[in-house]
Amino acid sequence: MLHYLVYFLIAIGATTAGAITGMGGGVIIKPLLDILGDYDVSTIGLLSSMAGFTMSSVSVGKQISQKIRIRYPTAIPIALGSVAGGFIGQKLLEIVVNGIPANGMIVIMQNAILGLLILGVFIYMRYKDRVRTLGLSGLFPSVLTGIILGILSSFLGIGGGPFNVAIIMFMFSFDIKTATVCSIITILFAQVSKLVSVALTTGFHGFDLSTLPFILVGAVAGGYIGTVINKAVPDSKVELCFNGVQVLVLAIAVLNIVNNII
Helix, strand or coil, rough: HHHHHHHHHHHHHHHHHHHCCCCCCCHHHHHHHHHCCCHHHHHHHHHHHHHHHHHHHHHHHHHHCCCCCCCCCHHHHHHHHHHHHHHHHHHHHHHHHHHCHHHHHHHHHHHHHHHHHHHHHHHHCHHHHHHCCCCCCCCHHHHHHHHHHHHHHHCCCCCHHHHHHHHHHHCCCHHHHHHHHHHHHHHHHHHHHHHHHHHHHCCCCCCCCCHHHHHHHHHHHHHHHHCCCCCHHCCHHHHHHHHHHHHHHHHHHHHHHHHHHC
16 A cells, blocks of 8 residues: 555645646656656656656646636647647657667666756756746647657657646747746646557557556546646746756656666
């Protein structure tokens, strides 16, 4: 029972932080499950995606019910682009898994890419006031942004990430709360494409999903709690939480790399 409790606590903690910051819970769940080492890369990616899908569904529903402003002309094309990117990312992951039989090597590669991305985002957020954002709008840049985010999300198995929020802020000159909402919607669509891709290719029968019910319950609670907190606190607190989660995930990613090298 303790085993299942650990997975529930990871899910609720990760998805609460993910809903507050727009990162999605998978960016925390994925590297933490790598540390536990109970599952292979593909199973961890699937569990993380299911948690991200559940959290984002709850969060988007809560945002709509609370009439939180959503930039639909930008958010929807980004989300649709992420569907295509999600399929591409899943295919790339399958190619890598089939080409590199050593699970530890894949874990090192994923965590190294994740760590570098987070480090870049952390630097950007630290000095963003000195960076001139692009202020883009329109269908093409929105769809292209979604494709890129979908590929990263699906390939790394994190169901979103800090780079979602940072890239949306940079590309479209949004404040952090507006970017957070767009990121959550993107995560929802990207994870739908990943789950459909798995269903149509390998199916779910080959995965150990015994902990999934506990993860999903935690994700539902985290999505609700995190969305309520996001609305209640000012932008400065959301950004503080955002940066804190980045530092945590970067530390976990480094630990995963070290553990799999030694």
